[in-house]
Amino acid sequence: MEEIKIINVDGKEEVVESNAFELCQENKVLHDVKFETKTTTYFKDAFKRFCKNKSSVVAAIIIGFLLIFAFTVPVISPHDLKTPHLTQQFLTPRIFKAGSGFWDGTRKYKNIIYDPVAEAPAGFKKNAVVKVYEVRDVYLSDFSEYAYGGIYIFEGNKAKKTEGDYAYDYLKHANAIHFTKENGVSVSVKFVQLDEYETNINTAPEYRIVFQKGTETDNYVVLRDWTSDLSDFDFDISQYLIDNNINYVNGFIRFDIKTTGVAPYPALYIDSFVYSTTLDPEVEENEALINQLEDISITDANATKLLPTKAAGYWHSTGTTRVIKTHVSYYTFLYDHYEDQLGYAHDYEIGKTIMDEYIANGWCEYDYAVGPESFKKLSDKCPIDEVNEQKEAQINERTIINLACDVQIYKVLGFKRMPKFFMGTDASGFDLFTRACSSLRTSLGVAIIISAVCLAFGLCWGAISGYFGGNVDLAMERFCEILGGMPWIVMMTLIIIKWGNSIVTFAIASCITGWMGTAGTTRTQFYRFKGREYILSSRTLGSSDLRLIFRHILPNALGTIVTGSVLKIPLVIFSEATLSYLGLGLKGVRSFGTMLSENQAFINSYSYLILFPAFIISLLMISFNLFGNGLRDALNPSLKGSD
Secondary structure, eight states, X not given: OOEEEEEOTTSOEEEEEGGGOOXXXXXXXXXXXXXXXOOOOHHHHHHHHHHTOHHHHHHHHHHHHHHHHHHHHHHHOSSOSSSOXXXXXXXXXXXXXXXXXXXXXXXXXXXXXXXXXXXXXXXSOGXXXXXXXXXXXXXXXXXXXXXXXXEXXXXXXXXXXXXXXXXXXXXXXXXXXXXXXXTOOEEEEEEOOGGGSOTTTSBOOOEEEEEEESSOTTSEEEEEEEEOOOSOEEEEHHHHHHHTTOOEEEEEEEEEEEEOSSSSOBEEEEEEEEXXXXXXXXXGGGHHHHHHHHHHOBSOHHHHHHSOTTSTTSEEESSEEEEESEEEEEEEEEEEHHHHHHSEEEEEEEEHHHHHHHHHTTSEEOOTTTOGGGOEXXXXXXXXXXXXXXXXXXXXTEEEEEEEEEEEHHHHTTOSSOOOOTTOBOTTOOBHHHHHHHHHHHHHHHHHHHHHHHHHHHHHHHHHHHHHOHHHXXXXXXXXXXXXXXOHHHHHHHHHHHHOSOHHHHHHHHHHHHTHHHHHHHHHHHHHHTTSHHHHHHHHTTOOHHHIIIIIIHHHHHHHHHHHHHHHHHHHHHHHHHHHHTTOSOSSSOOHHHHHHHHGGGTTTOTXXXXXXXXXXXXXXXXXXXXXHHHHHHTOGGGTTOO
């Protein structure tokens, strides 16, 4: 048994045996204040500090969503990016229903001339006009393709025919009509008083109206002799034939104007010239005459003037014919391009192969031997509403069949309903959102790889230069100055000319000088920290250079270095976009640079083609900037444990 000497409370020394002591442990707190924090790791603490920076967290979330879109949308999107879709060109962005007034795929057009034949603004479809804001009516002093109405003017100026002491020009339609007693044809003429129009140019007319029989101008009957009376004129041709016991005659109603051949020339202003008949229009054999009478009647001066003067049946003159007071309308309206390009289409050609596919799907029935009458629509999935014509052609002893149909184009393209393009479509008909995501994937992938390579090489170069200093630093810095003195765009151009503008070439050219910024930042940080006391202490304790660099100095400098490396990613994307703008961009790949380069020609007419990609690049730049700032603070060892 071992004896132990102790000193009691009185200061006297006593000897006791060791078995006199018993181990006693109580559950007591051995400190005055309770710990408020728990032990943690470096990265847990960094993550905690990063999460407290709200703007950096939002930026990280945005970057995450962009990465998800970049790698998932091109895969799951139903919109193809390989084959151009000409029917989908330049569709404006659409989310809401057309006419809602916001992001609805419509465009507002101002002062577009109205086409009375199409019953819509010229060059536009009637069913795609969503809303008309303003109609502005204008009168022209000439005829126009889109005008209507007006006054038909016959102006004598050539003195073609001579009778006695005067000369006259004549106006008639080019083809004689076969008049009979039974067809009940009459003519009605209405004039416009001369003093209402252009009295300062034309003199008062002296004219006559004759019924010319045959083609010789001298074989005629005077219906209204030379006069200046501009009252309305009516003549029953069939009754004239009955009164004169004539069964039939080929002839014209002709206008003659006296003229001297010296300006100012007399002119006859014709408001209307109408042939009419009592024949029953329901009888088929009457149809040819009724159509001929309608063709040569002047009910619309502008339409008459548009007709070819030398064509059979139309009006011609030995003088001059023109029109005034024609009416046009200018529309300001809202137009739905989706309905225009993907909606209803008349006489859209469908090939036999596609029709057979529709038949096999049970969407419709059709018999090629019978023709369009056999078409029957069985399902709403069928794009075809009606078959108008079956066209057959022989090519290399093969019969090619095409069907002219009324269709809904979006169904022909495979859509179940009218599509909506969130960002619109470009000049090739590609969905801009899908293409932007595909381009983002390419640009981000290339930028991340280039940034990683530049970060790795720049860290090594800057660490060696900053840590060792002296002649080593001097030599390395002079090399950087020489390499950095060469203009980047010149070097990039030379490399692209030599090896072509591919992803590999762009990456190599970017990495040649891209690491220098990281190297400079790393060198500065190493000069800042390598003389600190804890570094000297570690060196005194025998730490190697590698341990000092990677264990003690680099972690303290990592925050600033990482921030610069993160910002390198959007800078690489900007660099690629700049090269593409200069015509040196990537070829054969989809990237933001190539997309912006292709769309810059449409910045005035279709600005969304530039605005949306530019917005995404701006969002990338801001997000990476905020994200880098958050990483800088989170990875700063001096802030460990702080809020």
